[in-house]
Amino acid sequence: MVIKIDHKKCIGAEKCGKCLEICPMTVFMNVPCDKHKYIKSLISNKRVNKRDHGKKPYMYEIVPYFQDVCNGCGLCEKNCPTRCIKFIN
Ligand code: SF4
Ligand code: SF4
Numbered sequence: 001m002v003i004k005i006d007h008k009k010c011i012g013a014e015k016c017g018k019c020l021e022i023c024p025m026t027v028f029m030n031v032p033c034d035k036h037k038y039i040k041s042l043i044s045n046k047r048v049n050k051r052d053h054g055k056k057p058y059m060y061e062i063v064p065y066f067q068d069v070c071n072g073c074g075l076c077e078k079n080c081p082t083r084c085i086k087f088i089n
Helices: 018-022 035-044 050-055 075-079
Strands: 002-005 029-032 060-063 085-088
Touching (some): 002 060, 018 075
Antiparallel strands (some): 029 060
16 A cells, blocks of 8 residues: 655645644655655646745645655544545555
């Protein structure tokens, strides 16, 4: 099983961070994202409008970094407000 986060839907740790708080195994990390990926997200993400450009909302992204210790409780998936956490077999 692999945990995937849809970064086009994730609203990030500043606005949400629910997965960081709720995961009993501390699977998720908020890490600086790749520069190219960040620029791509600015272009492709509809929520990033002109007003948001100065705020750099996607300089950090949530990553399921320690997913090998996931206990499968499902709390992250249930509590994510944008439903952007998926478990893939
Ligand atoms: S299923 Fe549970 S242990 Fe696994 S990442 Fe989500 S909250 Fe953490
Ligand atoms: S709970 Fe969902 S929307 Fe909130 S930071 Fe985590 S992955 Fe992103």
